[in-house]
Amino acid sequence: QKQGVLKNKHVVISAGGTIEPIDPVRYISNRSSGKMGYALAKAAAEQGAQVTLVSASTTLPDPIGIKTIHIQSAQDLSKQMIATLPTADVIIMAAAVSDYRVGEPAVNKLKKQASGELTLTLVENPDILAQLGAMKKEQYLVGFAAETQNLLAYAQTKLVKKNADMLIANDVSKHQVGFGYDTNQVTILTKDQEPEVLPLQDKLSIARKIMQKISEVIN
Numbered sequence: 001q002k003q004g005v006l007k008n009k010h011v012v013i014s015a016g017g018t019i020e021p022i023d024p025v026r027y028i029s030n031r032s033s034g035k036m037g038y039a040l041a042k043a044a045a046e047q048g049a050q051v052t053l054v055s056a057s058t059t060l061p062d063p064i065g066i067k068t069i070h071i072q073s074a075q076d077l078s079k080q081m082i083a084t085l086p087t088a089d090v091i092i093m094a095a096a097v098s099d100y101r102v103g104e105p106a107v108n109k110l111k112k113q114a115s116g117e118l119t120l121t122l123v124e125n126p127d128i129l130a131q132l133g134a135m136k137k138e139q140y141l142v143g144f145a146a147e148t149q150n151l152l153a154y155a156q157t158k159l160v161k162k163n164a165d166m167l168i169a170n171d172v173s174k175h176q177v178g179f180g181y182d183t184n185q186v187t188i189l190t191k192d193q194e195p196e197v198l199p200l201q202d203k204l205s206i207a208r209k210i211m212q213k214i215s216e217v218i219n
């Protein structure tokens, strides 16, 4: 029997960068390494939670003892997160989701164009955090905001617009913060508490503090 402040809680975490195919060999993605989401999964398991990790692109190995589901595109991530919603107590969207995808990926590898130009038409992906925000009942919903300017104002807007309960804001224009690094620096926003600034530290200690804070508000 597991012990810890998240005992008997099902925590679902998305991680990594989504992959949107252009053709069978090329894709659009982003700089997410998955480190933040995987650290959250580890921290939640340490606190006794049952964890489901929904992983988009990463080179990290599956964490031992944590149920890990691999997906690629934003549409697949959306389906998976919606499927886990009914049994989740806490949902954390740490994945970096492509806001757009190629409308009609080519069936065969694209050849060089005689014109010297290639135009890709992108169509909007679902906003998964907003979908979950609209569907949730008792679940505690946590989003991230990766910004390069107006960090707290944009994060505050996302918290309200997407109906999240907590928003973790990271200023990804800073050195050692956000995409790819082993470290992060975040501000935690909730609807009814003062913003809490966590100084620069490794992603696992940030993750432990986030999980601690979540356990305090849900228990």
Ligand code: PMT
Pocket: 016, 031, 032, 033, 034, 035, 036, 037, 074, 093, 094, 095, 096, 097, 098, 099, 125, 126, 127, 128, 129, 130, 142, 143, 144, 145, 146, 147, 158, 170, 172, 178, 179, 180, 181
């Ligand atoms: O993976 P690492 O290299 O460790 O880097 C960590 C990180 C920088 C990726 C992580 O800390 C982070 O900030 N993740 C969210 C990145 C992001 O997509 O931020 P955003 O501000 O574009 O999106 C806001 C929120 O909405 C996020 O919770 C995101 O998961 C979600 N979203 C965004 C777009 C979309 N179409 N659907 C979504 O659900």
